[in-house]
Amino acid sequence: MYTFSSKLKTFSMILMALGLLGIGYGFLTAPKDIHEVELMLASESHGGHGEVKHDASEVAGESHAAAESHEEVKHEVAETAGESHAAMESHEEVKHEVTETAGESHVAKEGHADAKEASEHNEHLTHVLHQLQNKPWAALYVACIFFLLVTMGVLAFYAIQQVASAGWSPVLFRVMQGITAYLPWGSVIFFVILVLCGLHFNHLFIWLDPEVVAHDKLIAGKSGYLNFPFWIVRAGIFLIGWNVYRYYAAKNCLAQDESNDDSFYKKNFNISAMFLVFFIVSESIMSWDWILSIDPHWFSTLFGWYVFASFFVSGITTICMVTLYLKSKGYLEYVNTSHIHDLAKFMFGFSVFWTYLWFSQFMLVWYANIPEEITYFITRIQLYNLPFFGAVVMNFLFPILILINTDFKRISWVLVMAGTVILAGHYIDFFNMIMPGTVGDRWFIGVSEIASVLFFLGLFIFTVFTALTKAPLLPKRNPFIEESKHFHY
Numbered sequence: 228m229y230t231f232s233s234k235l236k237t238f239s240m241i242l243m244a245l246g247l248l249g250i251g252y253g254f255l256t257a258p259k260d261i262h263e264v265e266l267m268l269a270s271e272s273h274g275g276h277g278e279v280k281h282d283a284s285e286v287a288g289e290s291h292a293a294a295e296s297h298e299e300v301k302h303e304v305a306e307t308a309g310e311s312h313a314a315m316e317s318h319e320e321v322k323h324e325v326t327e328t329a330g331e332s333h334v335a336k337e338g339h340a341d342a343k344e345a346s347e348h349n350e351h352l353t354h355v356l357h358q359l360q361n362k363p364w365a366a367l368y369v370a371c372i373f374f375l376l377v378t379m380g381v382l383a384f385y386a387i388q389q390v391a392s393a394g395w396s397p398v399l400f401r402v403m404q405g406i407t408a409y410l411p412w413g414s415v416i417f418f419v420i421l422v423l424c425g426l427h428f429n430h431l432f433i434w435l436d437p438e439v440v441a442h443d444k445l446i447a448g449k450s451g452y453l454n455f456p457f458w459i460v461r462a463g464i465f466l467i468g469w470n471v472y473r474y475y476a477a478k479n480c481l482a483q484d485e486s487n488d489d490s491f492y493k494k495n496f497n498i499s500a501m502f503l504v505f506f507i508v509s510e511s512i513m514s515w516d517w518i519l520s521i522d523p524h525w526f527s528t529l530f531g532w533y534v535f536a537s538f539f540v541s542g543i544t545t546i547c548m549v550t551l552y553l554k555s556k557g558y559l560e561y562v563n564t565s566h567i568h569d570l571a572k573f574m575f576g577f578s579v580f581w582t583y584l585w586f587s588q589f590m591l592v593w594y595a596n597i598p599e600e601i602t603y604f605i606t607r608i609q610l611y612n613l614p615f616f617g618a619v620v621m622n623f624l625f626p627i628l629i630l631i632n633t634d635f636k637r638i639s640w641v642l643v644m645a646g647t648v649i650l651a652g653h654y655i656d657f658f659n660m661i662m663p664g665t666v667g668d669r670w671f672i673g674v675s676e677i678a679s680v681l682f683f684l685g686l687f688i689f690t691v692f693t694a695l696t697k698a699p700l701l702p703k704r705n706p707f708i709e710e711s712k713h714f715h716y
Contacts, residue, residue: 229695242685249678253363261352357430358666363675364429365665370679373657375413380542381406389499394710398561401700404477408694409687414466421462425455431665434523446523465509472502484703521664525603533584540577541653544646551639561712564637571636578626610668614655621652
């Protein structure tokens with residue numbers, strides 16, 4: 228039986244405490260009204276005021292010189308035309324009346340222009356206010372959905388092993404079940420965040436705003452699907468379905484240890500097959516509902532697969548990292564370098580698969596150059612240049628250069644290094660998918676982002692390693708356990 232070390236438990240609690248403090252700080256420091264935003268924008272642009280003022284002074288000086296020159300010419304003309312003074316006075320009276328009428332019209336136009344400019348300025352300030360208020364929410368959302376879907380990646384991988392009747396992986400089943408113990412906690416927190424979105428505590432999903440829907444024909448056309456009641460019911464069905472499978476799969480696996488036949492293993496085989504069908508459908512819809520709808524004007528037929536590749540490779544990487552940790556502490560005696568090598572091959576293979584989908588989605592949109600589609604990538608390239616291309620380096624170039632070597636797939640410290648980069652890279656990938664549609668150009672990885680990751684990492688460590696203490700790390704009666712124990716190649 229595994230024993231949760233006091234040091235690791237304390238470390239997880241410290242992470243959660245620091246995370247909560249940082250999350251609270253992010254919400255407290257977010258601007259509360261337009262006045263704060265106006266002061267902030269004025270402070271940002273303060274550096275350019277001196278130059279503008281200097282240029283205006285120079286223009287005013289030139290205008291003054293021109294005015295003096297004009298007065299001299301006017302004086303000479305007045306002296307020359309002295310004999311027609313009476314006629315000029317009559318003309319000036321008529322001109323004055325015309326000028327007054329034109330002045331009134333000009334003032335009316337200026338008033339209209341000022342009102343329009345003030346309205347546009349207020350709209351801009353309101354937009355920036357929503358972006359800055361979204362920032363702590365978006366940081367929390369990215370971290371929450373990332374850890375939730377990493378757990379789902381592990382659960383899907385476990386179900387695939389069951390349906391495939393894999394002979395190499397049963398010695399890792401309890402590790403997978405321990406990791407998926409985070410799923411109920413992550414699901415509850417995520418569902419609460421979705422409910423708060425529907426109650427307008429934030430502006431993460433613009434289609435939840437009735438005013439936006441009323442003035443946007445494209446979003447209004449999707450309102451039959453994108454509406455809060457239907458959206459939150461779908462979310463509830465998906466989260467409950469995933470958790471029900473996790474519960475019964477773990478229960479049957481434990482029951483198989485005490486069974487005299489393979490009945491519980493067969494039950495797991497059947498429910499795993501049904502779960503995978505449910506998972507394929509729910510995963511695609513989930514990716515549209517929870518990520519793609521943040522940018523409701525854009526769509527991609529590859530998006531469901533793209534999101535799946537991202538969290539699936541992250542889940543496999545997490546299995547590898549937890550396994551290596553347990554091995555370093557003297558547990559999992561039957562897990563050998565061949566098992567680790569297989570996990571590393573999956574990490575390598577699905578990193579390449581993710582890159583294939585990333586390039587396919589990007590290349591087709593970029594090459595077609597349709598304004599409604601290309602805006603999605605232009606926004607990310609212009610405003611998120613470093614994380615956008617940095618994710619490609621972290622999720623493709625680094626894994627392929629390290630893990631393409633067969634020997635490196637068996638070296639623990641190399642896999643830990645590669646796994647850390649892959650997990651960080653796919654967090655950045657989710658960051659790229661969610662942040663541009665919620666905070667626009669007001670992004671940076673600061674206190675809110677780091678604190679959110681720390682909180683969910685601490686909760687993940689605490690729940691996973693607590694679950695690992697509740698059952699033997701080796702399934703005893705799995706039909707393929709002996710094959711798995713002696714797995715070598």
